[in-house]
Amino acid sequence: MYTTRELKVLLQSRGVVLPGEERGRKGGAGPAAGKSLIFGGTVANVPTQSDFVASSPFSVRSRDEGFWIYEHEAPLVPVTFPHTPHFYAKRTSDGTPMHKVALLHGASCLASTVCQRCVYYGTPHACSFCGIELSLESGATIEEKSPAQLAEVAVAAKEEHAVTHVTLTSGTQRGRDRGLGKLLAAAAAIKDASGLPVHVQTEPLPELSLFDELPGHGVDTLGIHIESVDDAVLAAHAPIKARLGFTRFLAAWEKGVEVLGANQVDSFIIAGLGEDPDLTLRRLRQMIEAGAYPFIVPLRPIPGTRLGSWLPPEPDYVRSLLEMTVPMLSDAHLSWKRSKAGCLRCRACSALPDFEQA
Numbered sequence: 001m002y003t004t005r006e007l008k009v010l011l012q013s014r015g016v017v018l019p020g021e022e023r024g025r026k027g028g029a030g031p032a033a034g035k036s037l038i039f040g041g042t043v044a045n046v047p048t049q050s051d052f053v054a055s056s057p058f059s060v061r062s063r064d065e066g067f068w069i070y071e072h073e074a075p076l077v078p079v080t081f082p083h084t085p086h087f088y089a090k091r092t093s094d095g096t097p098m099h100k101v102a103l104l105h106g107a108s109c110l111a112s113t114v115c116q117r118c119v120y121y122g123t124p125h126a127c128s129f130c131g132i133e134l135s136l137e138s139g140a141t142i143e144e145k146s147p148a149q150l151a152e153v154a155v156a157a158k159e160e161h162a163v164t165h166v167t168l169t170s171g172t173q174r175g176r177d178r179g180l181g182k183l184l185a186a187a188a189a190i191k192d193a194s195g196l197p198v199h200v201q202t203e204p205l206p207e208l209s210l211f212d213e214l215p216g217h218g219v220d221t222l223g224i225h226i227e228s229v230d231d232a233v234l235a236a237h238a239p240i241k242a243r244l245g246f247t248r249f250l251a252a253w254e255k256g257v258e259v260l261g262a263n264q265v266d267s268f269i270i271a272g273l274g275e276d277p278d279l280t281l282r283r284l285r286q287m288i289e290a291g292a293y294p295f296i297v298p299l300r301p302i303p304g305t306r307l308g309s310w311l312p313p314e315p316d317y318v319r320s321l322l323e324m325t326v327p328m329l330s331d332a333h334l335s336w337k338r339s340k341a342g343c344l345r346c347r348a349c350s351a352l353p354d355f356e357q358a
């Protein structure tokens with residue numbers, strides 16, 4: 001029998017075969033090619049579409065008038081899917097389907113990629129694991145979401161009690177703020193209209209003083225995603241982030257914490273890109289001591305990306321990385337429970353919060 005946190009790690013590495021056509025969305029930012037499952041008091045976004053999923057021992061099947069997660073033929077635990085929100089069937093006042101503006105992520109997060117194009121996408125500078133424009137190409141979303149559209153969707157989602165917080169991300173844009181201004185305008189409109197806590201994700205900007213504008217625009221939490229703290233891995237998979245370097249990220253996390261407080265700044269750390277575990281742990285300690293939470297996620301190979309044929313890391317590796325990170329979090333008094341909004345509060349993509357609870 002597995003604990004909830006062990007099962008979450010297993011499902012995120014192996015994937016889950018789902019019944020029917022319930023396989024999740026194809027491209028986009030965040031947990032693409034996956035689906036959120038609720039079980040054992042947690043929520044987990046798990047791969048459901050990549051080729052490797054077909055050989056997973058885990059599936060979801062009907063049982064006792066509901067659904068259970070199975071390992072081969074053995075039922076493990078009851079599972080539910082987040083409800084399909086009613087706002088998905090509505091349109092904004094300019095006629096745009098609301099499901100093309102923002103989606104329910106995890107169990108209660110409204111998420112949107114405000115600008116669905118990235119200046120690096122399709123160039124040698126692009127991140128190897130990213131599928132941000134795939135959902136645009138498939139017609140599942142629109143290129144840019146206006147503050148008014150996002151505010152309307154946030155109000156509709158809040159009114160039906162579908163969401164309690166908001167995550168806004170973006171592809172990198174041209175200009176000195178790399179697109180932060182559009183995220184701030186969106187955040188301010190959402191906060192004014194709905195009052196929901198808002199998380200935004202951005203680069204470690206050359207002018208970190210721009211982060212001083214976050215609170216005044218209704219931003220509660222900040223994601224500055226380095227993806228890997230191993231320089232060689234970054235050079236191979238995220239060349240622009242490699243050029244920025246760990247020190248620049250560290251300064252940006254520190255500035256974010258200065259502006260928004262500890263537990264309100266995080267960074268995705270992808271496990272399974274070939275990183276050096278010792279270097280990774282040393283640098284995770286540095287970022288944690290700076291007050292930023294490492295949101296450790298297993299590599300999610302997305303069909304249609306450069307890493308589409310890769311496999312997620314072995315669950316034993318992920319589990320040991322998480323177990324070694326938890327004491328660092330408690331030493332620094334960091335906890336997902338104190339995050340006001342965003343991926344850390346959602347926790348569907350990382351099992352680190354579940355290990356922290358244990």
Ligand code: SF4
Pocket residue numbers: 029030031045105106109111167342343344346347348349350
């Ligand atoms: S953790 Fe972040 S990316 Fe993953 S489902 Fe939640 S909001 Fe989306």
